[in-house]
Amino acid sequence: MRKKPNILIIDDDKDFVYNMRDILQEEGYTADTADNGQAAVKLCGEKLFDLILVDIKLPDMTGLELIERLSLQAQGTEYIVITGYASIESAVEAVRKKDIVSYETKPVDMNSILSLIRQVMERRAVEEQLRESEGKFRSVFEGAVDGILAADAETMKIKFANPAICRFLGYEEKELVNMGVNDIHPKGSLKHVTEAFKKQVKGEIAIAEDMPCLRKNGKVIFADIGSRPIRMGGRLLNVGFFRDVTDRKKMNEEILKAQKLESLGILTGGIAHDFNNMLTVIITSVFSMKTEIKPEGDAFEALGRIEKAALRAKGLTQQLLTFSKAGVPIKESASIAALIKESADFALSGSNVKCKFRIPGNLWDAEVDKGQMQQVMNNLIINAEQSMPKGGVINLSAENVDAGTCREIALKEGKYVKLSVNDNGKGIPEENLSRIFDPFFTTKEKGSGMGLSAAYSIIKKHNGYIRVESKEGTGTTFYIYIPAMENRPVDPGSYAPKKNSAGKIRILLMDDEEQIRQATGCILRSLGYEAELAADGLEAVELYSRAKRSGNPFDAVIMDLTIPGGMGGRDAIKELIKIEAEVRAIASSGYSNDPIMSEYGKYGFKGVVAKPYTGEELSNAILKVMK
Numbered sequence: 300m301r302k303k304p305n306i307l308i309i310d311d312d313k314d315f316v317y318n319m320r321d322i323l324q325e326e327g328y329t330a331d332t333a334d335n336g337q338a339a340v341k342l343c344g345e346k347l348f349d350l351i352l353v354d355i356k357l358p359d360m361t362g363l364e365l366i367e368r369l370s371l372q373a374q375g376t377e378y379i380v381i382t383g384y385a386s387i388e389s390a391v392e393a394v395r396k397k398d399i400v401s402y403e404t405k406p407v408d409m410n411s412i413l414s415l416i417r418q419v420m421e422r423r424a425v426e427e428q429l430r431e432s433e434g435k436f437r438s439v440f441e442g443a444v445d446g447i448l449a450a451d452a453e454t455m456k457i458k459f460a461n462p463a464i465c466r467f468l469g470y471e472e473k474e475l476v477n478m479g480v481n482d483i484h485p486k487g488s489l490k491h492v493t494e495a496f497k498k499q500v501k502g503e504i505a506i507a508e509d510m511p512c513l514r515k516n517g518k519v520i521f522a523d524i525g526s527r528p529i530r531m532g533g534r535l536l537n538v539g540f541f542r543d544v545t546d547r548k549k550m551n552e553e554i555l556k557a558q559k560l561e562s563l564g565i566l567t568g569g570i571a572h573d574f575n576n577m578l579t580v581i582i583t584s585v586f587s588m589k590t591e592i593k594p595e596g597d598a599f600e601a602l603g604r605i606e607k608a609a610l611r612a613k614g615l616t617q618q619l620l621t622f623s624k625a626g627v628p629i630k631e632s633a634s635i636a637a638l639i640k641e642s643a644d645f646a647l648s649g650s651n652v653k654c655k656f657r658i659p660g661n662l663w664d665a666e667v668d669k670g671q672m673q674q675v676m677n678n679l680i681i682n683a684e685q686s687m688p689k690g691g692v693i694n695l696s697a698e699n700v701d702a703g704t705c706r707e708i709a710l711k712e713g714k715y716v717k718l719s720v721n722d723n724g725k726g727i728p729e730e731n732l733s734r735i736f737d738p739f740f741t742t743k744e745k746g747s748g749m750g751l752s753a754a755y756s757i758i759k760k761h762n763g764y765i766r767v768e769s770k771e772g773t774g775t776t777f778y779i780y781i782p783a784m785e786n787r788p789v790d791p792g793s794y795a796p797k798k799n800s801a802g803k804i805r806i807l808l809m810d811d812e813e814q815i816r817q818a819t820g821c822i823l824r825s826l827g828y829e830a831e832l833a834a835d836g837l838e839a840v841e842l843y844s845r846a847k848r849s850g851n852p853f854d855a856v857i858m859d860l861t862i863p864g865g866m867g868g869r870d871a872i873k874e875l876i877k878i879e880a881e882v883r884a885i886a887s888s889g890y891s892n893d894p895i896m897s898e899y900g901k902y903g904f905k906g907v908v909a910k911p912y913t914g915e916e917l918s919n920a921i922l923k924v925m926k
């Protein structure tokens with residue numbers, strides 16, 4: 300129940316005061332009395348009054364002086380001044396003051412003053428109700444976790460905004476109130492936003508889901524926006540309720556990404572074997588042909604082009620393989636310095652972009668999958684080149700860093716080789732920075748968006764770290780950290796093709812693909828080896844054993860790991876070890892996820908070569924087991 304209004308009557312005319320008090324109490328008000336200013340001040344210190352009737356002439360002060368004092372003491376009280384005709388001018392003057400609602404002349408007309416009091420009280424009751432409902436609305440509006448924004452249904456100008464939407468969008472309320480709906484959404488989605496807004500105004504849709512919103516700092520975030528049109532000040536407003544769904548959307552995207560990667564992995568896993576076999580035939584055949592024809596002339600150049608295209612195809616298969624389980628790195632010690640230079644030469648042949656190297660002579664080596672690391676460098680260098688269509692310089696630097704003293708990022712204890720690829724190209728817009736490592740994210744017409752995601756997954760599999768710094772219009776730098784090797788056992792010349800000079804070394808090659816056998820056989824012979832070929836494990840074991848018995852044994856065996864429907868390298872090695880415990884066997888497969896490829900030693904192999912291989916890679920693998 301609403302509380303009774305409190306009224307105070309201050310006058311030294313006792314008859315009037317008590318008479319008035321009784322009438323007011325009958326009317327349902329609580330009425331108190333005071334016959335001088337001091338008594339009134341005391342009473343007002345103890346109790347809050349809604350309305351005070353005060354005589355303009357009091358024994359100890361004037362009514363106006365009293366009002367002045369009381370209004371300092373309590374706010375919200377209103378006053379009716381009672382005056383004799385003699386002082387009516389000062390009463391009229393008084394009414395101009397705040398809080399004094401009216402004046403009554405003596406002798407007071409009871410009906411008139413009562414009607415005035417009723418009016419004042421009714422108005423105050425309505426005002427209080429309004430204040431209460433406004434208070435409720437304010438607390439909901441200001442305390443809401445969801446953002447609330449009201450915009451004119453026609454002009455789409457923002458009219459009010461609650462604190463949550465200010466936090467969500469990163470603006471102050473006064474900034475938002477001068478903006479339009481179009482200013483808080485990214486340009487690319489304005490058509491969609493306007494359509495959704497108009498539909499909400501017409502009541503055609505209640506919630507617009509996953510709407511991209513633009514923060515003041517340029518970052519794009521997402522909200523589900525519920526709405527309710529309301530009429531205010533003669534205008535129709537659309538009140539939007541924004542729920543931040545950025546995390547949910549990210550999570551869904553992550554799930555989607557994982558699903559995409561999984562199907563991509565299954566797909567590539569399925570075709571990689573055949574694809575790699577075909578590429579091995581092409582690459583090895585080109586290698587053999589190049590050794591047989593004169594380096595001058597169109598044919599040699601054409602072979603170069605075939606080789607380049609085949610190597611690119613190999614690169615693409617590798618790119619895809621990193622997403623599947625097949626991307627396990629086959630690590631070997633490598634000179635990172637040589638690797639950087641080779642990658643730059645390869646990636647920038649024929650380009651108008653120059654490379655500047657800053658690589659110290661004492662750069663540590665690292666245990667890496669050379670193919671995969673070259674892939675990472677190629678991807679970064681090609682991106683840098685593409686960001687400078689008018690040409691420019693790519694700075695390739697490397698340095699040794701110790702995780703203990705390196706403050707740049709949180710790295711696990713140990714030594715690292717830090718590489719950086721820097722360009723002064725167009726840079727990456729802030730809103731894209733968090734997305735560039737996502738598979739399929741590309742801003743290029745012909746990009747597949749896989750370069751950086753492949754680089755990311757490769758570096759991760761090497762227990763390394765990759766990060767980017769970029770500024771639009773200025774340039775981009777990618778930093779890579781790879782665990783370094785404690786010592787330096789690398790043969791720096793291992794990148795150059797090695798030709799066997801003894802001429803007596805006998806190699807047994809086992810592969811179920813006829814074309815691979817022929818092409819690789821040619822390479823082996825062109826490298827100076829004597830090569831014999833076997834189509835499956837049984838045949839290889841038979842040939843190996845017979846050669847040993849006849850006193851013309853093989854020096855090394857290269858075996859394909861998987862032979863559909865026949866004995867593969869995995870089983871053949873067990874048989875070969877029975878014949879010769881220290882057999883120099885090299886495992887070869889297009890599936891680098893085969894555990895044998897990364898842990899070949901455990902299975903009895905002495906080396907490994909991943910298909911498709913180049914002549915250089917084959918030669919290096921053989922030389923390594925022959926040591």
Ligand SMILES: Nc1ncnc2c1ncn2[C@@H]1O[C@H](COP(=O)(O)OP(=O)(O)OP(=O)(O)O)[C@@H](O)[C@H]1O
Pocket residue numbers: 678682683686722724725726727735736740741742743745746747748749750751752775
């Ligand atoms: N050095 C760079 N300068 C400017 N933008 C870059 C740079 N590197 C990457 N990006 C941005 O990151 C996106 C993703 O790069 P990523 O290498 O993954 O794919 P892509 O280059 O578009 O396609 P792909 O590498 O598969 O041919 C690019 O489309 C580009 O917008």
Ligand SMILES: [Mg+2]
Pocket residue numbers: 678681682746749750751
């Ligand atoms: Mg790229």
